[in-house]
Amino acid sequence: MPLIAIIDDDPDILDASSLVLKSKGFDVITALNPNDGFKIVVEKKPDLIILDVMMDEPDDGFFLAQKFRKEKIQTPILMYTSVSKTIGLDFDKSEMVPVDDFVEKPISPDELVDKVVTLLKKAEERK
Amino acid sequence: MLVLIPDWAHHYDEFWRAIRDRNLWFIRLRYFAVFILLLFIFIGEQFLEFNLTAVQIKSILIISFAIIVYNVILNSTRQKIGDDPKKFNCLHISLIQMILDLISLMLLVYYTGNLDSPLSMLFVFHMIIGSMILPGYLVYSIACVVSVSYSLLFLLQSKNIIPHHIIAGIISEPNSHSTAYEIIFVIGFTFVLFVIVYIANGISRQLYQREQQLREALEKLKESERAKQKYTIGVVHEIKTPLSAIKSILDIVISKYVGAISLPVEQKLIRAQMRSDEALNLINDVLRLSKLKLLEIMTPEVIEIEKTFNKIIDIHNEQAKSKKININFVNKLSSANILKGDLILLELALSNCITNALKYVGINGNIEIVLEETANKIIIQISDDGIGIPKLEQKKIFEQFYRASNVDRISIEGTGMGLAIVKEIIEKMNGSIEIESPSKLAKENFPGTSVIIKLPYETSK
Incomplete structure (x- = not known):
C-alpha cells in the first residue's frame, strides 16, 4: 500500500487526515515540524x-517543498x-512553488x- | 539652469499640476486682455476723444500683436515641455511669461502717458500672479526691476531724452508734475508693489504649506489603514486555524471515519458543522476584503465581458434551476471598446452580485442582466424581483457586515460582506456602483433590486 507522509504543526489536522487516509487503506507517517518532516x-x-x-513561520511549507x-x-x-x-491571488501551481x-x-x-488518489496515479504513470 | 522650485513644494506632482493649470489659465487670460485693451482704445477714441497720436496707436497695435504672437508661441511650448526640475520646465515658462508681460505692460504704460497712464496700476496684478507661482526672491527682484525701469522712464522723460506720450484728450495739462511729485509717486508705487508681493507671497506660501500638511496627514491615514488591514488578516487567520481543525474533525466524525454514531448525535453534529461553515465563510470574506484593500497592483488584461457573464451564469445555473429562477441576459454592446481589468477580481464581483440576486429572489423569480454602453463606459445592470432593499438602507448595504433589516436571517445565510467586496473591486477598477430599489422588474410586494455597475473603457491614447 502507498506510504503517505503528512507534515503539519496542528495535531488535530494530522490526526484527522491520517484517520481518513488510513481508513482508505493508506499507510501514514506524520511529523509536527519541518525538521522532523524532512527527516x-x-x-x-x-x-x-x-x-x-504555514507552520512555525508563514512560509515554512514552501521552504520545505523547495528543500x-x-x-x-x-x-x-x-x-x-x-x-x-x-x-485566489496568492499563488498558483507555478514554478515558484514546487x-x-x-x-x-x-x-x-x-x-x-480524491486528490491523493489522483496524484498517486499520476506519479505511477510517470514511472 | 535656474532652479525655480521653492523648497516647500515637496509634493511635486501636485505642485506641477497647479503650475501647468495656471500657465494655461494665464495664456487664455492674455487673449482676453488683448481684446480688452483694443476695446479700451477703440471706445476711448470713438466716444471719449482720447485723441491718440499716430505713433501711440501704431505702438499699441504693435504691442497687442506682439502679445498675441508670444502667447501663441508660449502655448505651443507649454504643451511640449515637461516638469523635470533640472531642465527647462513649465516653471521657466511662467517666469518668461511674466517677464514678457511686464515688458509689454511697461511699453503700454509708456505709450499711454507713463505717470498719467490709466494702465500703470495693472502692475499690481503681475505682482500678485508672480507671488502665486514664483519663489519670493524672484518676485522681489522683479518688483525692483519694475520700480527702477519705471523711475528710469521718468528720468529720461524729464531730461527730454525720450518723448512724452500722454493721452491728450483726457489730460488737460501735460507735463504739469513737479519732480518732487514724480519722486513721491515712484516711491509710493514701489512701496505698494513690495507690500503686495509680501502679502501675496505669504498667503500663497501658507496655502501651499497647509496643502502639504494635509497630504502628509492623508498619507499617514492610508498607512494606518494598511496596518489595520494587516492586523485584521493576522487575527482572522489565527482564528481560522483552530476553526478549520474543528471543522475537519466534525467532518470525519459525521462521515463515520471514527465509527458509528447515533442519529440524534449526528443531527447535533451536522448543526455544529453548519455553524462552523457559517463562521468560516465569514472569516474567508473578511480575509478576502482585507487582502483586496492591501492589494495595490492588479493584473490588467482584456476582459471579454459576454464570455465572463456566460461563465458566471453557467456556474450559478444549478442554483437558479433549483429555485426555478429565470436568468435573462441581454447584451446591447456593439462597439469595439476594450474593457481592461483584473479578470479574477471582476468575476468575483459579478459572481457576488448574481449570488445576491439568487439569494433574495423567491421561487419562479426573475433576474435580468443588461449590458449597455456610453461613449466611454460600460454599464452593467443586474436587476431582480426579489425582496428589495428599504430606501433608507440603500447606502448602508455597502458597509462591511451590514445586512438589510428586511432579510430573514434564519433562512437566508449571509455574512454581510458581499457588497462591500464588490464595491472594493469595482472602485479598484475606477468604476462606480449604485443600488436601485424598487427595480424595473418590481412586482407587488416584491420591489426587487437593481445593481448598476459602471466601468470605464480603456481610453485609446
Missing part, C-alpha cells in the same frame, strides 16, 4: 507528501493551505482522498 521523508521515502503551508526539490526528492507534494483559494496540488483548509475528507 521522515528522507528515511521512509513515502510515495506522497502532504505539507501544510525537497533541491535534494532531488521528486515525490509528489500536496499542500494544505488556508489562504490560497480564499484570496507543489503538485493544493487542498484548502478545512479539509473535506472526500476531496482529500
Whole structure:
C-alpha cells in the first residue's frame, strides 16, 4: 500500500487526515515540524507528501517543498493551505512553488482522498 | 539652469499640476486682455476723444500683436515641455511669461502717458500672479526691476531724452508734475508693489504649506489603514486555524471515519458543522476584503465581458434551476471598446452580485442582466424581483457586515460582506456602483433590486 507522509504543526489536522487516509487503506507517517518532516521523508521515502503551508513561520511549507526539490526528492507534494483559494491571488501551481496540488483548509475528507488518489496515479504513470 | 522650485513644494506632482493649470489659465487670460485693451482704445477714441497720436496707436497695435504672437508661441511650448526640475520646465515658462508681460505692460504704460497712464496700476496684478507661482526672491527682484525701469522712464522723460506720450484728450495739462511729485509717486508705487508681493507671497506660501500638511496627514491615514488591514488578516487567520481543525474533525466524525454514531448525535453534529461553515465563510470574506484593500497592483488584461457573464451564469445555473429562477441576459454592446481589468477580481464581483440576486429572489423569480454602453463606459445592470432593499438602507448595504433589516436571517445565510467586496473591486477598477430599489422588474410586494455597475473603457491614447 502507498506510504503517505503528512507534515503539519496542528495535531488535530494530522490526526484527522491520517484517520481518513488510513481508513482508505493508506499507510501514514506524520511529523509536527519541518525538521522532523524532512527527516521522515528522507528515511521512509513515502510515495506522497502532504505539507501544510504555514507552520512555525508563514512560509515554512514552501521552504520545505523547495528543500525537497533541491535534494532531488521528486515525490509528489500536496499542500494544505488556508489562504490560497480564499484570496485566489496568492499563488498558483507555478514554478515558484514546487507543489503538485493544493487542498484548502478545512479539509473535506472526500476531496482529500480524491486528490491523493489522483496524484498517486499520476506519479505511477510517470514511472 | 535656474532652479525655480521653492523648497516647500515637496509634493511635486501636485505642485506641477497647479503650475501647468495656471500657465494655461494665464495664456487664455492674455487673449482676453488683448481684446480688452483694443476695446479700451477703440471706445476711448470713438466716444471719449482720447485723441491718440499716430505713433501711440501704431505702438499699441504693435504691442497687442506682439502679445498675441508670444502667447501663441508660449502655448505651443507649454504643451511640449515637461516638469523635470533640472531642465527647462513649465516653471521657466511662467517666469518668461511674466517677464514678457511686464515688458509689454511697461511699453503700454509708456505709450499711454507713463505717470498719467490709466494702465500703470495693472502692475499690481503681475505682482500678485508672480507671488502665486514664483519663489519670493524672484518676485522681489522683479518688483525692483519694475520700480527702477519705471523711475528710469521718468528720468529720461524729464531730461527730454525720450518723448512724452500722454493721452491728450483726457489730460488737460501735460507735463504739469513737479519732480518732487514724480519722486513721491515712484516711491509710493514701489512701496505698494513690495507690500503686495509680501502679502501675496505669504498667503500663497501658507496655502501651499497647509496643502502639504494635509497630504502628509492623508498619507499617514492610508498607512494606518494598511496596518489595520494587516492586523485584521493576522487575527482572522489565527482564528481560522483552530476553526478549520474543528471543522475537519466534525467532518470525519459525521462521515463515520471514527465509527458509528447515533442519529440524534449526528443531527447535533451536522448543526455544529453548519455553524462552523457559517463562521468560516465569514472569516474567508473578511480575509478576502482585507487582502483586496492591501492589494495595490492588479493584473490588467482584456476582459471579454459576454464570455465572463456566460461563465458566471453557467456556474450559478444549478442554483437558479433549483429555485426555478429565470436568468435573462441581454447584451446591447456593439462597439469595439476594450474593457481592461483584473479578470479574477471582476468575476468575483459579478459572481457576488448574481449570488445576491439568487439569494433574495423567491421561487419562479426573475433576474435580468443588461449590458449597455456610453461613449466611454460600460454599464452593467443586474436587476431582480426579489425582496428589495428599504430606501433608507440603500447606502448602508455597502458597509462591511451590514445586512438589510428586511432579510430573514434564519433562512437566508449571509455574512454581510458581499457588497462591500464588490464595491472594493469595482472602485479598484475606477468604476462606480449604485443600488436601485424598487427595480424595473418590481412586482407587488416584491420591489426587487437593481445593481448598476459602471466601468470605464480603456481610453485609446
